[in-house]
Amino acid sequence: MSAPYTTLISASELAALKGAFIVDCSHDLAQPEAGQFAYEQAHIPGAIFLHLDRDLSAPKTGRNGRHPLPDPDAFAARLAQLGLCRDQQVVAYDRAGGSFAGRLWWMLRWLGHDATAVLDGDWQAWMAAGGVSESAVPAARAPGDFRRRPARVGAVPARDVLDNLRSGKHLVLDARAPERYAGEIEPIDPVGGHIPGAKNRFFQTNLQPDGTFKSREQLREEFTALLEDWDPRDVIHHCGSGVTGCHNLLAMTHAGMDGSLLYPGSWSEWCADPSNPVATGHPPAKA
Structure with missing residues (x-):
């Protein structure tokens, strides 16, 4: 088994990778539903979508910031429910230079998961490299065995x-x-x-x-x-x-x-x- 990608992964490396857990993190602070709309129009095959406000953040109280961190155990359970397995390579991307995908990269390291990387150049790099896309939402996967481990950050x-x-x-x-x-x-x-x-x-x-x-x-x-x-x-x-x-x-x-x-x-x-x-x-x- 090759060493995991732990920071960045290129479009060509992702195209050759098998079995990755790919997450579209596209978002727009001014138009919060724009990221999901873009995902529904086209995304990397097999990618799921995680929304910054609903999936990568906890509810706001007015005093805890605009994107407070969710409960780590609950977030780990959510990822397992979505099909993530222990030691599985995660690749996050967006359409804004990695500005939102980086949040998921950090959160997975927060949960102790090293095998997580951001697509270098994001969606635009994927398409420029001749990557294929799809609009169909992937079928639900069987739950994975992902569990929270000691934090890496x-x-x-x-x-x-x-x-x-x-x-x-x-x-x-x-x-x-x-x-x-x-x-x-x-x-x-x-x-x-x-x-x-x-x-x-x-x-x-x-x-x-x-x-x-x-x-x-x-x-x-x-x-x-x-x-x-x-x-x-x-x-x-x-x-x-x-x-x-x-x-x-x-x-x-x-x-x-x-x-x-x-x-x-x-x-x-x-x-x-x-x-x-x-x-x-x-x-x-x-x-």
Whole structure:
């Protein structure tokens, strides 16, 4: 048995792969049903669809962010019900540069499943490589034996991020667009700005113009420069709602810089508490 894919998989590698559990994670924050509509029009043969709001998130309370994590045991049981087996290769893709597929990649590692990868270049790469598609929804599969195992990634609550403002033990990395980080615009959440002290690494910076990820070497060089003397294990990633922060985690892991943490509640949870401090603007450039 060949080694599993644990970060990225190319369209040609996926075409040659047998027995993979393929998941379409397509989504649009502005039009939440657009991803499922696109899936129903065409998807990779055999792929199932998981909706960001309904399947990859728990119910919102108004204080726990826009995409709170579901109960891990319940999510593991759901995947088993859908037919996932232990050690089966999972391949996630979307139509947005892996920005939503990365969430499932992280969640499966959160459940202790290593054999999970994101399709590099996503749906567009699959079609450009001559991949076939179908519109029929696959027949229900027999339940699999997937079970939750010890987590391969770590998550931190808001209180740890707040404590970090005092302790400075972690570098906080914000994956949102620079103008949202700076508080110049905020199209989704009620408050603009960022967590004080956080650095900005827009997740789309991980991609090349064709939508595939930069090389391992280039990603490692860029993240090493950004982190300076910080150990990757001392980095806390976040974004607007715990989704695209996973993209930076995926990029770092692909570059061999594993061990960073995720703040799942992210900015949408942080700014829902008026007692949490907010910073705006861009940090001054180094001399």
